[in-house]
Amino acid sequence: MRARVVAHTDRRRRALLRRGLWSGGELLVTVGVVLMLLVVHQLWWTNREARQGAERKVQALEREWGEPAGPSAAGSSGAQAAGSSGAQAAGSPAKGTGRGESRAVAVVRPALSRAYAVLTIPRLSVRVPVAEGVSKSRVLNLGYVGHYPGTAQPGGAGNFALAGHRNTHGEPFRHLDRLRHGDTVTVETKAAVYTYVVDRTLPQTSARDGGVIAPVPRSTVRPSYGYDRPGYYLTLTTCTPEFTSRYRLVVWGKLASMRPRA
Template structure:
């Protein structure tokens, strides 16, 4: 009977530990990831002195409604590993959605910090090719938690030190994890010469599983130099 009692206590302890792990994985890491996101966004905004932050701390000033540039976007050098080089905004996910973009897709040093990671070697924002990104869909801030809600035409806006790049969603689909060609310069066509300026969002699918990958593509619609202020698309209604 004593052995049975000890075994029961061990099982109970393991059950409690498993429950605590689930709480940590699904809730606490989100709390920590959210705080890290806010800190990184604030630090980046401060570093580039975003206009309007004095009156609208959550979003830059969009009252100016600047005119998009008719010139090609400026070339942006590749950032250092883990460096935060921009902010991603998705109006459909809320006016308070603003998540840092960091170089690399390492889980421990980028994705688990709440950032959206940029696949090294893919295009930078605004460039011809595929600006390919990855982020968690659950836990650690879950930047791409609501990726399935995006619809064709929705704006995805990237802010960098050079300006604002407004992409529009074109399509989404689900693939197996080995389909690395989705981040090729021409998605699905490795080796093809790119002519379009694309963005790609990749994340695990379904929720609470890594069995597949959800892929969303978009194409650059316009870009705005920093000096003119933030574009009105930041406040676009879904």
């Protein structure tokens, strides 16, 4: 009886199979490492960089505002009295000035992408710059909160509407859903400090629901949420659920007091 001879082609085929499996395994490990690094970059590094940059900008604004702010200071900085819905004219009651009097504070029209105010939300331990516009690359990804162009400015009649990231890039609105009725939100500018009080929350609406940032905010998707008369409103918007951008979470507040910077 003749012994069975293993063909060279069989050995070659098995060797190629082992090599392919090994290469495939290496490729999967490499892809896994790259994906892990991307996740670390998005969830940790962008937050670290954005938060540090936002903190530096807040400090820079505070240094800039070191001198007492008044009508002359506001005028010398090139601020213009607003005459449109994007920057409403001053003249709203300035409550909390210390003597009960009403004082008008000029409302500025900032340059696009320029940080010009500081937003503070005590409940969330948030203190971040507010910049004009909602560009991701020039505003939101820097860890700033963005002001919707065309909406009122701080303290102005109408709706001062802001947007911020909920995840990554500083995520200043990560816990926006924790705000409750009666919580305070302050907005500081070179001219004044405005205090808003949280009034209502819209847990979820369409990303295209422009009614929530209208001068009299009311959802066009869920009309039972919103207001029906003019006022001095604050709107905070962010994405929901977390780690998606499919819907929007909205928090509304009303102006409670205005204190000119002494």
